[in-house]
Amino acid sequence: MALNFDTALAVHAQALRVRSERTQLLASNLANASTPGYQSRDIDFSATMARAAESGASLLSTADWGASSSDALYRVPNHPSRDGNTVEVGVEQALFSQNVSDFQTSLTFLNMKLRGLQSAIKGE
Known part of the structure; x- marks a missing residue:
């Protein structure tokens, strides 16, 4: 019986990748x-994960899966500045901060899944 890591790890591996890319954009x-003139960008996490679920894309089998530059949306500022920076x-x-917390939560779930798999392999 072969072990399919895509199903075993669920969406947590994909969530980590999207959260990582979102962290880079926010940083x-x-x-x-x-x-001056810099436009703030962000990734819509929910929409990106939903699209990945619809397409059946897998982080482990598709090297270029993840949030692409087309997923990065421009943010509309609450208080626009004179120099055009948003x-x-x-x-x-x-x-x-919220994204880092969510990343840590996904990482914790992924670690729990891997420990469970390790226990199953050992026969514990």
Whole structure:
């Protein structure tokens, strides 16, 4: 009987990849907070994961799966600045912090799944 890691790990591996890419975008937003004309971008996590589930895309079998540049959406600022920069530091920091927390939660679930598989393989 072969072990299919796609089904065993569920969506957590895919969620980690999307969360990682979102972390990069949010960090880029924070790094460019004082760059004139910089447009803040973010990934719609729910829509990206839903599209992956519909297409049946797998992180383990498809090397280029994940959030692409077309998934990155521009954010509309609550308080536009004069220089055209749409980064709001407080908002970006809150989103970054929440994304890191969600990443850690997915990582914890993935670790629990792997421990369960390890126990099953050992026959415990």
